[in-house]
Amino acid sequence: MKTLITGGTVVNSTGRGLADVLIEGEKIAAVLPPGSQLLGADLKSAVDKVIDATGKYVIPGGIDAHTHMEMPFGGSSASDTFETGTTAAAWGGTTSIVDFVVQYPHQNILDQYHLWHEKAAGNSVIDYGFHQILSDVQDSSLTAMDELISEGVTSFKLFTAYKDVFLSDDGQIFRAFQKGAENGALMMMHAENGSVIDVLQKQAIEAGHTTPYYHGTTRPWQTEEEAVHRVIMLADLARVPLYIVHVSAKQAVEQIATARDRGQNVFGEACPQYLYLSLEEHLAAVSEQWGDFEGAKWVCSTPVRSREEGHQEAMWQGLRTNDLQLVATDHCPFCMTDQKELGIGDFTKIPNGIGSVEHRMDLIYQGVVDGKITLERWVETCSVTPARMFGMYGQKGVIQPGADGDVVIYDPNGHTSIGLNKTHHMNMDYSAWEGYEIAGHVDTVISRGSIIVDNNTFLGSTSHGKYIKRGLSQYLI
Structure with a gap:
């Protein structure tokens, strides 16, 4: 043809x-x-x-380097399968995704990798690659990293949040970083101070603050900035390149920019939700159907942040100045009925995630129309840099x-x-x-x-x- x-x-x-x-x-x-x-x-x-x-x-076809198709989380699973999610991606001009293989504590990493192949093979409209989540860093995890690199999985994600689910302590993170420095992996971090967030959430629930709005207030920008700074320091010590996923706070961007200015190989990922959505307009939303639970539609982590504090404009500025290098979605969709509504009366039980894989190219192009980025920068952040960043x-x-x-x-x-x-x-x-x-x-x-x-x-x-x-x-x- x-x-x-x-x-x-x-x-x-x-x-x-x-x-x-x-x-x-x-x-x-x-x-x-x-x-x-x-x-x-x-x-x-x-x-x-x-x-x-x-x-x-x-x-060039769009590349969404951060998706979670069929991801089990919070008592539910992401509502998009590889079939529905990649179909939606195609409609929106995305021709490749990189999805996350999930490993929960005590699960075998390689078994999970093969499971994700079973999910995707013959069910994907567009091409797909995988990152690997590490939740249980042991000697076997480090050995598996070497094996996965030979399979074409060359990036690994750890968390400083979600105790008993994904959270790794600093020692575990550092050991994984050392292995990445040895085998050439790109290390990725979900950077929030989960221990502090757990305290704030417990206090909020005890005070009767149960609506989605408090998802945002109990994950304040300080918890993101602190964790970003901490993992940057650990990556510097290990001499490994570091990629921070879903940056949402302007102070976190400043930490990334400072590290880059002193020559450290640190990168930041923007997402449409942090460029457009806000705490005041979305997490606090009320509707006739859902009442004060309407804001659950926009519950994701890191959270959408206050527009009054200027976080959204800081994200656009970061894209212009290359302090943030690319745009992905963190596509992890959940329906309101039977999924998000698990958190009615307790915002901590709302499955975290927003569906955006279909709209990323359009939403970022609107930034071109509005004079926030150039046409070439649109292509660079949505297609070119994701390909370079992730070995494609x-x-x-x-x-x-x-x-x-x-x-x-x-x-x-x-x-x-x-x-x-x-x-x-x-x-x-x-x-x-x-x-x-x-x-x-x-x-x-x-x-x-x-x-x-x-x-x-x-x-x-x-x-x-x-x-x-x-x-x-x-x-x-």
């Missing part, structure tokens, strides 16, 4: 320009000046399909000959209305982004040369997605 995309503006992180893109089979074969000829013949007559992208952007660049994250034919045609003159009964394909009974209007539209999505979304029609198949065996991060030194 040969596909020619003509007339569009090709956008990579290094710039933009009018060009035609030729895809042969699963790979990009050429990026050519508009109207180029092949061996003296018009290219249009030598291909199977021509897509006219005049007036539109032609960009050259295969993914770029429009150049030899790369996978993962291409999105985006119409800046289109319009997208987000809502449950509008552009919503995630397996949820509500939309966390209800009512958001985007001045742009995903028109065509191509994954490894196959058109999977075109003209508001889904053409994908769960037999299409393949496992991405990732290399080491390009940001290692």
Whole structure:
């Protein structure tokens, strides 16, 4: 199958320009000046399909490097399967995800890795890779890290929160960091001071403060900043690169920026919820249906933070200045009915997570429209840097000959209305982004040369997605 995309503006992180893109089979074969000829013949007559992208952007397929499909957590499981979640991702212009293999205490890491392959294989519309969560750092865990790297799992996540579930103490974190420094892994951290949060939550419940609003107030920015600083120091001591997931507090960004300014290899991840949502408007929300439990729709950790304190603008600034390097979603959806409502009367029992995998590309593009980031920075943070950060660049994250034919045609003159009964394909009974209007539209999505979304029609198949065996991060030194 040969596909020619003509007339569009090709956008990579290094710039933009009018060009035609030729895809042969699963790979990009050429990026050519508009109207180029092949061996003296018009290219249009030598291909199977021509897509006219005049007036539109032609960009590398989006890469969401932080998802949790079918993740068991808080007495429930994330409502998106690999099938529903990757279908939704495709609709939104994302052609690759990196999902987290979950290990709870005493579970065998390699068994969990194989379980995630069973979940995803034959059930994914787009390509997928895996990170590994480490919750029980022992000698066997460190040995498993070496084995997983040979399998293409080259990044590992630990937690400073969730006692008896995910939390590792400083000694365990440091041992894992040392192993990462030895084998070339990229170490990832969920950084909040879980011990302090546990005290604050207990005190809030005892005082009768049980609504979702208090999820945010009992995870104050100080608990994030302290944990970010602590793990940065541990990573410095171990001499290992460090990636902080879902940064939400401006003070945490400052800690990352300070470490980077002194030469430490530290990276920060932004998510749409921390760029747009807030404590006052969302966690405190009230509705006729759910009363003061409405805010449960936006319960996630780290929490959405106060707009009055300027956290959202600090996140956008971090993206502009490269103090935050990329945008992922932490996609971990739960329905309100039978899932989030487990926390009625006790906010600590609300399953933590927001569904965003379908809307990331649109929401960040709106930042281009609003003058918060450039067009090239949009592509860089949503496609290019995730590929480089997680060992996929050259295969993914770029429009150049030899790369996978993962291409999105985006119409800046289109319009997208987000809502449950509008552009919503995630397996949820509500939309966390209800009512958001985007001045742009995903028109065509191509994954490894196959058109999977075109003209508001889904053409994908769960037999299409393949496992991405990732290399080491390009940001290692």
